[in-house]
């Protein structure tokens with residue numbers, strides 16, 4: 187077993203994961219996707235999940251030296267209702283449901299900006315706009331990042347993961363994309 191020094195863990199790049207529209211698309215894209223009932227904060231939801239996603243994301247994290255983090259309104263429930271069904275271990279959670287709202291900016295974005303603390307990050311989401319990019323770029327403590335827009339009808343696929351891997355590979359040692 188490899189022990190990661192705390193300072194190395196604290197500076198690792200991050201992979202931010204949305205659930206709805208990314209791991210749980212609007213429709214069932216193919217037979218390999220499984221339908222589940224997932225208990226949310228207020229009711230039970232039908233979710234469509236791909237069991238291949240967990241291994242794919244763990245491989246991306248391993249190959250890029252990054253840490254997976256939930257950035258979803260499911261917050262802690264993602265560790266109970268989503269992760270285990272696609273083969274993900276318990277992950278840290280960005281508390282996106284609390285904190286300040288910024289007009290014109292996605293409700294998760296200010297919390298993400300606070301959380302990343304200078305670490306480079308890729309963010310898989312289906313619902314971000316140029317306002318979010320602008321907000322992040324102008325926020326102290328946000329370093330290099332790449333938003334990878336996922337189409338909510340089909341959800342996350344190989345192409346998105348390749349984009350993430352290519353972006354991580356382009357980071358120079360100081361965390362700036364070359």
Ligand SMILES: [Mg+2]
Nearest residue numbers: 204206207312
């Ligand atoms: Mg979403």
